[in-house]
Amino acid sequence: MRLAYPHLTRTWSLGPARAPYDVMHLLLQNVAPLLWKLFAGKVPVEGTADEDYVLPAATVALIGREIVGARRTVPRAQARSLRNIDTQFRSFKAVDWMYWLVSTAEVLLVGRIPDSHYAMMRTLCKACRILFRPHGLSPPEIDDVESRLQRFVRRYYRIVYRGTYARLPLCRSVIAAVLDIVPNMRACGPAWVSWQFPAERKIGELGPLIHSHSSPSANLTASLMRRTQAELVTAFGQTYAPVQWSEATGKAPRGEGPPRGSVVVSVGGGEAVTLLPPRSAVAHLADAELASMREALAVAGVADVPAAILAMKFFRLKLVDGKLAGSRPAGSDCTKHRRRNYLLRINSTEKRRRSDGQEVDVPVTTYAAALHYAVVFVDGEPMAFAYLTRIKSARDRQGRYGYPAQRFGIDCFFSADGVRYYAPAASLDAVIGSLEREGVHFVLYAREPFSEER
Numbered sequence: 001m002r003l004a005y006p007h008l009t010r011t012w013s014l015g016p017a018r019a020p021y022d023v024m025h026l027l028l029q030n031v032a033p034l035l036w037k038l039f040a041g042k043v044p045v046e047g048t049a050d051e052d053y054v055l056p057a058a059t060v061a062l063i064g065r066e067i068v069g070a071r072r073t074v075p076r077a078q079a080r081s082l083r084n085i086d087t088q089f090r091s092f093k094a095v096d097w098m099y100w101l102v103s104t105a106e107v108l109l110v111g112r113i114p115d116s117h118y119a120m121m122r123t124l125c126k127a128c129r130i131l132f133r134p135h136g137l138s139p140p141e142i143d144d145v146e147s148r149l150q151r152f153v154r155r156y157y158r159i160v161y162r163g164t165y166a167r168l169p170l171c172r173s174v175i176a177a178v179l180d181i182v183p184n185m186r187a188c189g190p191a192w193v194s195w196q197f198p199a200e201r202k203i204g205e206l207g208p209l210i211h212s213h214s215s216p217s218a219n220l221t222a223s224l225m226r227r228t229q230a231e232l233v234t235a236f237g238q239t240y241a242p243v244q245w246s247e248a249t250g251k252a253p254r255g256e257g258p259p260r261g262s263v264v265v266s267v268g269g270g271e272a273v274t275l276l277p278p279r280s281a282v283a284h285l286a287d288a289e290l291a292s293m294r295e296a297l298a299v300a301g302v303a304d305v306p307a308a309i310l311a312m313k314f315f316r317l318k319l320v321d322g323k324l325a326g327s328r329p330a331g332s333d334c335t336k337h338r339r340r341n342y343l344l345r346i347n348s349t350e351k352r353r354r355s356d357g358q359e360v361d362v363p364v365t366t367y368a369a370a371l372h373y374a375v376v377f378v379d380g381e382p383m384a385f386a387y388l389t390r391i392k393s394a395r396d397r398q399g400r401y402g403y404p405a406q407r408f409g410i411d412c413f414f415s416a417d418g419v420r421y422y423a424p425a426a427s428l429d430a431v432i433g434s435l436e437r438e439g440v441h442f443v444l445y446a447r448e449p450f451s452e453e454r
Contacts, residue, residue: 059112345366413440
């Protein structure tokens, strides 16, 4: 091609910085589907059916059922849809493959494919966890991504393609193109700067706006102008003239701030959590809840804890990062019709004795399920707590501390019915999802969504 187009010599020398391509389409609609079809035995290469990395049909079907089973255990903000990858992988969209790469692939493939192929897959997954974030990357993170992608490409060509003529269909150009991702990012910014998904979504909205096929350009221009003007008038009226807007439209003014009945509680450092309705009436705590609250207040530094404590219980909470956490639902159909968002990662500490005999507090991660959230007033100031039930695992069978076990290097547990206790709302770190495999609940990586639609 360089000989055929000599006038493009300077463009060739500039490399990927000249014309950046969409790395999200490369990874999510080319590389990820190729890897799944490779492991599922759906790549038409002679002799691959006998390869040790090809999963049996029964295992592929089981993986599909496990993904569907995880649908109710993953918060909607992290994955809006979890479909059977065995039967529906051809219709998977980019967001489906994104969650597959960053969260579920490691859990579902470990122990089912050879260690060398799993190491290759895990290298790509860890690189994608850094790439698929809304904010930018620091120089050390970019170097880390580049190193992982280079290892992934090197392992693919060594253990999958193997440089033989018989396996030439596995020598895919999209694998080599992965090496251009980091040069693109250094030249143009984060991966989402040049991706095509917003443009594709906008183009998909244009078709219904063309009502006249005899003059589509003029008709489309007029429709877009009317829509833009309507959006501008609506935004201006709701923002700067809410009363007049309400009188003209008959709609209530758009609410600002938390909904009525909420309580905003500062947790230090200028950050706050918001306890959201529904809520219960103020009532006395009793029995185990009272004992746990007294202990939590003492740990929080409240000197004089009264004998009787009044608390108001809430059943939804907005964390410091803006994510919503619910509480453990009740009812016979709760597991079928409600998406779970009450399993939380907790920032905890434990005391350890150093070699010099000194005791120090060491940060650890624990997990628990929220039963409700409570507000108590101490000297007129509100304090927020979460009533939690710790997880049980092979490491902590009694559920006294909520420690997870480790299988294949992934946090896991087998039950969320451990010891109950009150914890400060400031210690709640994130809402997590889990995937059940062979009776064990594996903690999934919490993907950070780019928007509410994705």
